Amino acid sequence: MSDEFLIKVNVAGRLYPLNIKRNREEIIRKAAKTINEKVLQYQQKYKDKDIQDFLAMASLQFVVKVLESEAKTDVSPVLKELEAMEQELNEFINEEQ
Secondary structure: OOOEEEEEEEEOOEEEEEEEEHHHHHHHHHHHHHHHHHHHHHHHHOOOOOHHHHHHHHHHHHHHHHHHHHHHOOOHHHHHHHHHHHHHHHHHHHHHO
């Protein structure tokens, strides 16, 4: 039996058929719901725009959040500092021998 199946997801009033793995259904449906909620917020706030504008603004907001989250979890500066400390310790140990 295949682990994939077809679902239809409503995003901003349009249905999109998606073949997905069963374990991804909940997160995909939650993502679609979140997008729809954000689009609705923009529709209520800005009456003179069209759906494309709302989708663009929602996309921008979500991508900014993703990028901010990625920046917070970036451990490369910590790794560089640890490598520098390791090098200093090695130099100290070598001097003592």
